[in-house]
Amino acid sequence: MTDPLTPTKRKDPLIATHAGHVSPALRSxxxxxxxxxxxxxxxxxxxxxxxxxxxxxxxxxxxxxxxxxxxxxxxxxxxxxxxxxxxxxxxxxxxxxxxxxxxxxxxxxxxxxxxxxxxxxxxxxxxxxxxxxxxxxxxxxxxxxxxxxxxxxxxxxxxxFTADPKFRRILVTDGRTATGQALAEALLKAGADTVFLGNADPLMRYPGQDRIESMEGIEPVRLSLTDTRSIEALAGQLGGRVDIVVNTVAFARQGGVGFGGNLNNLQAGLDLEVTGLMRLAQGFAPALSARSDDGDRSAAAFVDIVSVHGLTGKAGYAGSSATAAARLSLVASLRGEMAQTGIRVMSVLTGPVDDCWHQNVPPPKTTPAQIAGAVVTALQQGQETVCADEVAKDVLSRWQDDPTLTIREENK
Incomplete structure (x- = not known):
């Protein structure tokens, strides 16, 4: 019978971190x-x-x-x-x-x-x-x-073979959204020791702030993915303590390419979601990699939550789909880099999220609870790609069978 895992004692700062090793690369x-x-x-x-x-x-x-x-x-x-x-x-x-x-x-x-x-x-x-x-x-x-x-x-x-959140310390990049808050609660229920909950603007209050920040295990932190100094400061403070990073930022706005598009929205989305993802990775990937095999509570994973329409584009949400496509590309590259250090890089794919920016999109839509459940499942199972809802599963399945047809279907 398996012995129960016990909380890890605070590490002696004078003891060198154990170097992580991985198995040989694939040969066929x-x-x-x-x-x-x-x-x-x-x-x-x-x-x-x-x-x-x-x-x-x-x-x-x-x-x-x-x-x-x-x-x-x-x-x-x-x-x-x-x-x-x-x-x-x-x-x-x-x-x-x-x-x-x-x-x-x-x-x-x-x-x-x-x-x-x-x-x-x-x-x-x-x-x-x-x-x-x-x-x-x-x-x-x-x-x-x-x-x-x-x-x-x-x-x-x-x-x-997994990145189970039990007894681990996890950074959720955006706690101002319903998705970030649902995810924080789900991670704590799954056994996480601490959830560092990012807040890009601590001076402005947000719905649910008192409730989520009063929960045991939640530690609010200042983090803005559009501010390199903010990420560097937090990485310097928490880099040796964070075991899993979950990127929940999103900037969804309606608009096409030739009609109804807003270049300011596109630029803001690219800065937050794409350049912000690179800032986040550059801030935390080295510290995660250095602790990839550091005992029972070693660093384990980098997770990105992204729209499945990054694979196909989506008429009416062209800018959001473009940033999602860029994020999927960056995550694929990061996965190759981190495989050499033993850190898992995961993508959680979603359909249209049930929020104020998708009010004109008919059901079904993805709820924050579904996204939170999918992230926990990905960590517990060690999967690289997980779909949070039936829409994402359907789009991904059709795209794997026939990419060109699916792109046309999603942009009619």
């Missing part, structure tokens, strides 16, 4: 393709077009008939055939996390696989397989208990 396009699907929370295997047999590990051709392989979602059950515990390793990452349990399982889909084992499973157990990403962004199979067990989320090996 097939492994990278599996990682992309793992980042979406899918359990997939390669299946041969000719003999219809599933195979693992990743290959370029079917090992049975040399046929073409394609990725397909598969049943995620398995039986553990054998297990062992690694107690010595020359790999820098595993050397720091020993002992480490692995085993051989017979997947319900057919193949045998060598997998990582949760602490509450053993030989002969029927388990639930999850396709996870390790700290370097590599795909890995993890055998989980079929049913919830006491303190299951506290398993040390599982926490390596």
């Amino acid at each position: 396009r097939a492994a990278t393709a599996m990682a992309a699907r793992a980042g979406e929370g899918r359990f997939v295997l390669q299946v041969c077009d000719d003999c219809s047999r599933a195979t693992y590990p990743q290959r370029d051709r079917c090992p049975f008939c040399w046929g073409t392989l394609n990725w397909q979602d598969q049943p995620n059950g398995a039986v553990i055939e054998a297990e062992t515990t690694i107690r010595s390793s020359v790999d820098l990452f595993f050397k720091d996390h020993l002992p480490w349990r692995i085993g051989s399982v017979r997947l319900d889909a057919g193949p045998m696989a060598t997998v990582h084992l949760h602490g509450d499973v053993g030989r002969g157990d029927h388990v639930r397989m999850e396709l996870k990403l390790d700290r370097a962004g590599n795909p890995a199979l993890l055998a989980m208990p079929e049913k919830e067990t006491p303190h299951m989320a506290d398993d040390p090996q599982l926490r390596v």
Whole structure:
């Protein structure tokens, strides 16, 4: 049975921070393709077009008939055939996390696989397989208990594959919005130790301020993503304490490109959402990376909440879609940089948010509670891409099937 995680004691400032290491980079396009699907929370295997047999590990051709392989979602059950515990390793990452349990399982889909084992499973157990990403962004199979067990989320090996907010300190960049406040509450309910709640203008009050700032675990901080000095000052103050950064800023305004557009709104949106994202990353990414493997409460993730219409554009909200597209591009680049240091970079995609700037958009719309739930899910599952609502899921699914068609459909 997994031992419960206990709050980490205050670190001795005279003790050097433990250097973080990651596993070797991916070496094949097939492994990278599996990682992309793992980042979406899918359990997939390669299946041969000719003999219809599933195979693992990743290959370029079917090992049975040399046929073409394609990725397909598969049943995620398995039986553990054998297990062992690694107690010595020359790999820098595993050397720091020993002992480490692995085993051989017979997947319900057919193949045998060598997998990582949760602490509450053993030989002969029927388990639930999850396709996870390790700290370097590599795909890995993890055998989980079929049913919830006491303190299951506290398993040390599982926490390596996630960014669970339990006992962690989290910066939410904009607490003035309903989304930021809902997220702060959800993170505290998920076990976060402290939520630093950003406020770009402390002299101006905002709806819900007294309630949210009076909650235990909430610590208001001054933070404006349009002010480089504000970010540098906060990073200098909190860089060694923040474990997760969640960017909730948004600047949604109606307007087209040739008709009804406002260049001032576009420039303000680009400065806040795009340049602001770069300021935020430059302020906090180095400090997060330096603490990526610093014990039970190490730095873990950088999360950006962004409109799914950054993939397609959206007639009537051209400026907002353009800034979302730029943010998705920046986050993709940041993900590649941070994979070398062990910090997860996540995108939470939303449809139109149920706020005052989308009053003329018909339902369904995304609620702040849905966005908050999606962020917590992404952190607990270690996923790179999560959709907060059905609109985002629908747009993303259609875009993956046929990008050109979806762009036309969203801009009719």
